[in-house]
Amino acid sequence: MTAPHTMFEKIWERHVILTRGESEALIYIDRNIVHEGSFHAFGQLAREGRKVRRPRQTIATADHYVPTAGRGQGLAGVSDPEVRGMIELLEKNAAEHGLLHLGIDDPRQGIVHVVGPELGFTQPGLTLACGDSHTSTHGALGAFAFGIGASQLKQVLATQCLWQKKPRTLRATVDGTLGPGVGGKDVILAIVAEIGTAGATGHVVEYGGAAIRALSIDGRLTVCNMSIEAGARAGMVAPDDTTYAYLAGREYSPKGQDWDLALDHWRTLPSDDGARFDREVRLDGSRLAPMLTWGTSPEEAAAVDTRVPDPARMADPGKRAHAEQALSYMDLKPGMPLTEIRVDRAFIGTCTNGRIEDLRAAAAVLRGRKAVVAGWVSPGSTPIKRQAEAEGLDRIFRDAGLEWRGSGCSGCAAMNGDSVPAGMRCASTSNRNFEGRQGKGARTHLMSPAMVAAAAVTGKITDVRMLLR
Numbered sequence: 001m002t003a004p005h006t007m008f009e010k011i012w013e014r015h016v017i018l019t020r021g022e023s024e025a026l027i028y029i030d031r032n033i034v035h036e037g038s039f040h041a042f043g044q045l046a047r048e049g050r051k052v053r054r055p056r057q058t059i060a061t062a063d064h065y066v067p068t069a070g071r072g073q074g075l076a077g078v079s080d081p082e083v084r085g086m087i088e089l090l091e092k093n094a095a096e097h098g099l100l101h102l103g104i105d106d107p108r109q110g111i112v113h114v115v116g117p118e119l120g121f122t123q124p125g126l127t128l129a130c131g132d133s134h135t136s137t138h139g140a141l142g143a144f145a146f147g148i149g150a151s152q153l154k155q156v157l158a159t160q161c162l163w164q165k166k167p168r169t170l171r172a173t174v175d176g177t178l179g180p181g182v183g184g185k186d187v188i189l190a191i192v193a194e195i196g197t198a199g200a201t202g203h204v205v206e207y208g209g210a211a212i213r214a215l216s217i218d219g220r221l222t223v224c225n226m227s228i229e230a231g232a233r234a235g236m237v238a239p240d241d242t243t244y245a246y247l248a249g250r251e252y253s254p255k256g257q258d259w260d261l262a263l264d265h266w267r268t269l270p271s272d273d274g275a276r277f278d279r280e281v282r283l284d285g286s287r288l289a290p291m292l293t294w295g296t297s298p299e300e301a302a303a304v305d306t307r308v309p310d311p312a313r314m315a316d317p318g319k320r321a322h323a324e325q326a327l328s329y330m331d332l333k334p335g336m337p338l339t340e341i342r343v344d345r346a347f348i349g350t351c352t353n354g355r356i357e358d359l360r361a362a363a364a365v366l367r368g369r370k371a372v373v374a375g376w377v378s379p380g381s382t383p384i385k386r387q388a389e390a391e392g393l394d395r396i397f398r399d400a401g402l403e404w405r406g407s408g409c410s411g412c413a414a415m416n417g418d419s420v421p422a423g424m425r426c427a428s429t430s431n432r433n434f435e436g437r438q439g440k441g442a443r444t445h446l447m448s449p450a451m452v453a454a455a456a457v458t459g460k461i462t463d464v465r466m467l468l469r
C-alpha cells in the first residue's frame with residue numbers, strides 16, 4: 001500500500017522526468033502562457049537559433065501594456081511608440097513560432113491569468129508556467145502553476161521542461177461559512193496578514209475547508225492569485241464538481257470521450273485522507289470581516305472595523321520598522337479607525353478581481369448610487385467585458401460616474417499608463433500595495449470589489465456590510 005499523497009505530490013510525481021541531488025527535478029511543463037514581457041526569452045531563442053518546441057502548448061496574450069481607453073481603434077489607437085512596440089513584438093514573436101495570439105483586438109484577449117482558466121487552457125493536474133508571479137492563480141482549478149523568470153521561460157519554450165526544486169506543502173484550511181460582504185479577497189488578505197509575506201516561502205499552499213469549497217471558481221482564483229503575496233511557490237484548490245462545471249464546454253476543455261477520461265483522472269487528484277503537509281494553518285471563516293491593507297505590504301492588512309495599528313506595539317523589530325515607514329508613506333496615524341481614511345480614486349480590475357462575479361459584486365453596491373471620487377473599471381478579459389455589458393453592468397458603473405474601460409492589467413502595475421497620481425489614495429482590487437506600484441507616490445489600499453465600490457460612493461474606507469443592509 002502506498003503512503004497517502006497530497007494533491008501537489010501526485011501532480012509533481014507524474015511530471016518528474018529525472019532528478020538531481022536530493023530535491024531538484026526536471027519536470028514536464030504541460031502549458032505555458034506568455035505576454036508582452038516575454039521578449040527577453042524570445043530574443044534568447046533567436047540568438048541561439050532555437051524554435052518553440054511545442055507551439056500548441058503555449059498561448060500569447062497582450063495584457064500588461066495594452067491601453068484600456070480608446071480600444072475601438074485597436075493597435076492604431078496606441079499613441080505611445082514604446083507601448084505599441086511591446087504589443088507588436090509579442091504579435092511578431094507569436095507569429096514566428098506559430099503560437100495562438102490573443103492580440104489587442106482579439107475577442108478572447110485578456111490578462112494571462114484570466115484567459116487561461118476562461119479558455120479551459122488551465123486544467124486540473126497540469127503543470128502551467130508563465131512569466132508573471134501571479135501564475136499561482138491557475139491553481140484554483142487544481143493545476144500546479146507557478147511564475148518563472150526570463151531565462152526559465154526560454155528553457156520552457158525551447159524544451160517544454162524546467163528544473164525545479166521540489167517545494168514543501170502547506171495546507172490552509174478555512175472553516176465555517178463566510179458572512180455577507182466577505183469573499184475570496186477577504187479570505188486571502190486574512191491569510192497573508194496571519195502568516196506574513198514570508199509565511200509560505202518555499203511552499204505550495206493547498207486551500208481547503210468548508211469556506212473554500214463554498215467559493216465559486218472566481219473566488220478560488222482570487223484566493224490562489226495572492227498566494228504569492230505570502231511567498232508561496234503556488235496555490236491550489238482540489239478540483240470538485242464546481243471545477244468540472246466551470247470547465248465543461250470551454251474552448252480547450254476535453255470533449256466527448258476525452259472529457260470522461262479527463263474526469264476519471266481529475267477525480268484521483270484531491271489529497272488522500274491522512275496525507276501529510278509540512279505545515280498547517282487554520283482560520284475560522286465565519287469570523288472574518290471585510291479586509292483591507294493599511295500599509296505597503298499585503299501582510300499589512302486588517303479588518304475594516306478595526307484601527308490603524310501602532311508600530312510601537314509590534315514586537316518584531318523588522319515589522320515595526322516596516323510599519324513605521326509604511327504609515328509615513330501612506331500618511332496615516334496609528335490608532336485612527338480605518339473607516340476614517342479618505343480615498344481619492346477607485347480601481348476595479350486585474351487578474352485578482354477583474355472577473356464577472358467581481359464586477360457583479362461591485363455593481364450591486366453601486367446600483368442607484370453615485371461615486372464621489374474618480375475611478376475606473378477594467379474587466380479582466382474582453383469576454384468578461386462583453387458579458388458584463390450584456391448584463392447591463394457597464395451602465396451601472398457609468399451611471400455611478402466610473403469609467404468603463406477595455407481589458408488589461410491597467411492600474412495593477414500601471415505599465416500602460418493607467419496610474420494613480422502621486423499623493424493620491426486609491427481603493428484598489430489589485431494584489432500589490434508596494435510603494436509606487438500604481439504610480440510614483442501613489443497610495444494603494446487593497447480590498448475586494450464590493451469594498452472598492454463602497455469606498456467610491458462614500459469617499460472613504462467603508463464597511464460594505466453597512467451598504468448591503
Ligand code: SF4
Nearest residue numbers: 134350351409412413
Ligand atoms: S494584473 Fe497585475 S499581477 Fe495580474 S498579470 Fe497583470 S501585472 Fe501581473
